[in-house]
Amino acid sequence: MDMKNVTVFDHPLIQHKVSILRSVDTSSNQFRTLVEEITMLMCFEALRDLPLEEVEVETPICKTKTNMLAGVKLAVVPILRAGLGMVNGFLTLVPSARVGHIGMYRDPKTHEPHEYYCKLPNNIENRLVIVTDPMLATGGSAIDAISLIKERGGKNIKFMCLIAAPEGVEALTKAHPDVEIYCAHVDEKLNENCYIVPGLGDAGDRIFGTK
Ligand code: PRP
Numbered sequence: 001m002d003m004k005n006v007t008v009f010d011h012p013l014i015q016h017k018v019s020i021l022r023s024v025d026t027s028s029n030q031f032r033t034l035v036e037e038i039t040m041l042m043c044f045e046a047l048r049d050l051p052l053e054e055v056e057v058e059t060p061i062c063k064t065k066t067n068m069l070a071g072v073k074l075a076v077v078p079i080l081r082a083g084l085g086m087v088n089g090f091l092t093l094v095p096s097a098r099v100g101h102i103g104m105y106r107d108p109k110t111h112e113p114h115e116y117y118c119k120l121p122n123n124i125e126n127r128l129v130i131v132t133d134p135m136l137a138t139g140g141s142a143i144d145a146i147s148l149i150k151e152r153g154g155k156n157i158k159f160m161c162l163i164a165a166p167e168g169v170e171a172l173t174k175a176h177p178d179v180e181i182y183c184a185h186v187d188e189k190l191n192e193n194c195y196i197v198p199g200l201g202d203a204g205d206r207i208f209g210t211k
């Protein structure tokens, strides 16, 4: 598998929390909280290249030169529904980020993605755009969501998920070689229903308590 675009966040805290997510005994309430916490930890790592600028600050002791973020404009764009579960974790660290929404659902028979909503922040072409979705399975939803963002001018796009299937990594890397992929784990494979094995089941249903 071509892993050149993939960063796997294997920090022990992330791995521990993902293991609890996987358990069939984890409630929706716990699941939502864990998704937020894991996203916050991943966001912390994924943004380590944000540019800084030197500014002058006066401490109670003296004036000093110190670093602050150099005004990069950020947008987080969840793929509905499950990607919504990752937004608050992101906004906890970057409260000034704008939020876009892309609605996609997978046809249960063909597993093909269908778009039903797209609303992006203005100046998308000048923003670092982080697309969130807990699951990268066949890659169809992520590929189409990123194409929509590019059609509307987005240029600097990263994709953040919790669990990726090797098939999804391959497909997304081929379709959008410029997009870095961040995940907490690359799992074994897809099953005959295109669910990730071992995965964590249907992320949207587990976050929102639907079935
Ligand atoms: C799930 C998941 C991804 C997609 C992944 O969404 O949240 O968006 O499937 O599959 P893919 O990589 O094969 O496209 P789903 O369509 O079940 O919608 P939901 O989030 O509303 O539950």
Ligand code: URA
Residues within 6 Å of the ligand: 082, 135, 137, 194, 195, 196, 197, 199, 200, 201, 202, 203, 204
């Ligand atoms: N969507 C999910 O929510 N889970 C999977 O395993 C695959 C697609």
